[in-house]
Amino acid sequence: MATMKVKFRASSIPTKEGSLFYQVIHNRMARQVNTGYKVYPREWDADHAEIIFPPSVADSRSSYLASLKEILYENAKRFRNIIAHLDRTGEEYTAEEVVKCYLTPSDSKGFISFACGIIRQLGQIGKPLTAERYTTVINSFRRFRSENDIPLEEVDSDLIVRYENFLKATGVCPNTTSYYMRGLRAIYNRAVEKELTMQRSPFKHVYTGIDKTVKRAVSLNIIRQIRDLDLTLSPTTDFARDIFMFSFYTRGMSFIDMAFLKKKDLRSGILSYRRQKTGQQLSIKWEKPMQEIIDKYDTGDTPYLLPIIRNMDADARRQYKNASHLVNDKLRKVGEQLGLAIPLTTYVARHGWASIARSKNIPLAIISEAMGHDSEKTTRIYLASLDTSAIDKANRQIINAL
Numbered sequence: 001m002a003t004m005k006v007k008f009r010a011s012s013i014p015t016k017e018g019s020l021f022y023q024v025i026h027n028r029m030a031r032q033v034n035t036g037y038k039v040y041p042r043e044w045d046a047d048h049a050e051i052i053f054p055p056s057v058a059d060s061r062s063s064y065l066a067s068l069k070e071i072l073y074e075n076a077k078r079f080r081n082i083i084a085h086l087d088r089t090g091e092e093y094t095a096e097e098v099v100k101c102y103l104t105p106s107d108s109k110g111f112i113s114f115a116c117g118i119i120r121q122l123g124q125i126g127k128p129l130t131a132e133r134y135t136t137v138i139n140s141f142r143r144f145r146s147e148n149d150i151p152l153e154e155v156d157s158d159l160i161v162r163y164e165n166f167l168k169a170t171g172v173c174p175n176t177t178s179y180y181m182r183g184l185r186a187i188y189n190r191a192v193e194k195e196l197t198m199q200r201s202p203f204k205h206v207y208t209g210i211d212k213t214v215k216r217a218v219s220l221n222i223i224r225q226i227r228d229l230d231l232t233l234s235p236t237t238d239f240a241r242d243i244f245m246f247s248f249y250t251r252g253m254s255f256i257d258m259a260f261l262k263k264k265d266l267r268s269g270i271l272s273y274r275r276q277k278t279g280q281q282l283s284i285k286w287e288k289p290m291q292e293i294i295d296k297y298d299t300g301d302t303p304y305l306l307p308i309i310r311n312m313d314a315d316a317r318r319q320y321k322n323a324s325h326l327v328n329d330k331l332r333k334v335g336e337q338l339g340l341a342i343p344l345t346t347y348v349a350r351h352g353w354a355s356i357a358r359s360k361n362i363p364l365a366i367i368s369e370a371m372g373h374d375s376e377k378t379t380r381i382y383l384a385s386l387d388t389s390a391i392d393k394a395n396r397q398i399i400n401a402l
Contacts, residue, residue, distance in 0.1 A: 110149030252350030
């Protein structure tokens with residue numbers, strides 16, 4: 001009969017965490033599976049092969065260790081069930097087969113593998129944003145599961161509560177935790193709709209709401225300071241500042257929308273584009289500060305208006321993501337230089353435009369329409385449409401105030 005034990009491998013650096021792994025032994029042959037989890041030597045009882053809680057351990061660390069202890073227990077139970085099943089068949093098997101069964105749920109009805117299939121389908125039917133969202137969500141769940149899939153019928157309330165505790169223990173904020181939970185719930189509900197599992201309501205005991213976040217708006221004076229910074233000695237930071245200002249000038253256009261703007265979207269002094277997030281079509285009167293930014297950069301070999309996606313032979317979305325990380329990293333440093341109380345990102349430009357527009361007594365309905373908001377989410381004012389000249393006038397008023 002095969003055996004499985006949880007083992008601890010200490011780091012070569014005494015002060016660092018060591019790794020936990022599963023070891024399966026059968027007929028004197030051993031196979032190992034990395035758990036993906038790490039603990040300090042003082043947190044591991046080698047004699048009993050289990051997590052222990054050192055004296056004076058911090059609450060956050062204690063929660064992490066408690067969650068990890070549960071995970072190791074559940075995974076050990078799964079190994080035992082697999083070994084018992086293989087023994088009942090009466091056929092010869094190897095340690096390798098035990099590991100394979102553990103890593104691959106029976107009938108390929110694993111939750112993670114199902115999610116990956118949904119993600120592939122979304123990519124094929126032209127829904128890359130939803131596919132990216134689900135990818136982010138399932139990657140987090142993979143880390144919790146140490147890359148080990150789990151049968152759909154084993155996705156229950158206890159599992160999801162443990163996942164929530166894992167996220168809390170690793171420092172994930174409530175809104176991000178809720179984001180992951182809502183994404184997982186959407187994937188799970190698809191499996192229920194396809195009758196691959198019964199509805200067990202596994203998310204009923206975890207938080208899936210949205211807390212109020214810290215305001216990310218800045219004043220008109222701060223926007224002026226950002227615009228007027230001398231960044232000639234740092235071209236990359238200068239570019240990040242230009243992207244920030246372009247977003248502000250265009251009523252808080254999101255980074256992904258700026259990245260995929262094309263030259264053909266600008267016609268007769270009007271910039272027209274469709275928001276990637278909502279699919280809403282927006283039109284913006286072209287203003288002088290926008291053109292000044294465009295004139296600084298050479299995009300002659302690409303169809304794009306801004307130099308974010310530069311290589312037509314490389315993956316456009318990967319270039320957009322890399323540029324987003326770079327721009328926001330540089331903006332954070334600009335924010336620190338100005339002594340801002342909040343991290344400066346491109347999203348601050350969007351919040352800032354809305355806040356400044358409101359301070360200029362521009363009606364809330366115009367602000368909502370200008371930013372392409374879903375009125376049900378952002379305002380209580382329901383208007384079918386607005387005269388775009390009023391929006392253009394509002395935008396010019398804000399730009400001229402600089």
